[in-house]
Amino acid sequence: MKIKISSPLKMRKIGSYLAQDLAKREMAVVLSLEGDLGSGKTTFLQGFAKGLNVEEEITSPTFLIFKKYKTEGQKFFYHFDAYRVEEKDLLSLGINEIMEKKENLIAIEWGNKVKKNLPKEAIRLFFEVISDLERELIVSDKSGIISDKFFERARSSVG
Numbered sequence: 001m002k003i004k005i006s007s008p009l010k011m012r013k014i015g016s017y018l019a020q021d022l023a024k025r026e027m028a029v030v031l032s033l034e035g036d037l038g039s040g041k042t043t044f045l046q047g048f049a050k051g052l053n054v055e056e057e058i059t060s061p062t063f064l065i066f067k068k069y070k071t072e073g074q075k076f077f078y079h080f081d082a083y084r085v086e087e088k089d090l091l092s093l094g095i096n097e098i099m100e101k102k103e104n105l106i107a108i109e110w111g112n113k114v115k116k117n118l119p120k121e122a123i124r125l126f127f128e129v130i131s132d133l134e135r136e137l138i139v140s141d142k143s144g145i146i147s148d149k150f151f152e153r154a155r156s157s158v159g
């Protein structure tokens, strides 16, 4: 799916729709968010966390490498930022174990920098800046983890 998103608010909305869809999966889900600085990755994840009813505010974990949030349901939301991180640091933090637990939803900003460590079923989200307020989002879900309902919802809300 490739869509244009014309405001941060709409970006958050799409994020919350995806979270609501993925929260139902009884498996670990890994999202790799890829795209330039300021292209909307964190903004998307603020909405994603909202969709999981995470109570805390989502801030960028750049200097902490990752943050873990409890969701309203059974799931945990892990927010990683691989921008300044080396793969070996992620491994020593135990990212592989985190990516195996079925109660975890894991989002990795700059996931393309740690591609070798991503599971092959990782959902890839590509963000691109089109103009001040417009972004393009491409969702690549080769393993078919996301339901059609999300794609319908996303398309009709940004239309």
Ligand SMILES: Nc1ncnc2c1ncn2[C@@H]1O[C@H](COP(=O)(O)OP(=O)(O)OP(=O)(O)O)[C@@H](O)[C@H]1O
Pocket (backbone or CB within 6 Å): 005, 006, 007, 008, 009, 011, 035, 036, 037, 038, 039, 040, 041, 042, 043, 044, 060, 109, 127, 132, 133, 134, 135
């Ligand atoms: N349509 C849009 N979607 C998302 N963000 C937008 C949009 N239009 C403008 N913005 C602005 O662009 C910026 C996106 O910043 P954000 O932190 O989400 O980017 P990022 O991809 O996480 O960057 P970084 O790689 O530095 O972490 C925010 O200031 C946001 O308000």
Ligand SMILES: [Mg+2]
Pocket (backbone or CB within 6 Å): 041, 042, 043, 060, 109
């Ligand atoms: Mg960010």
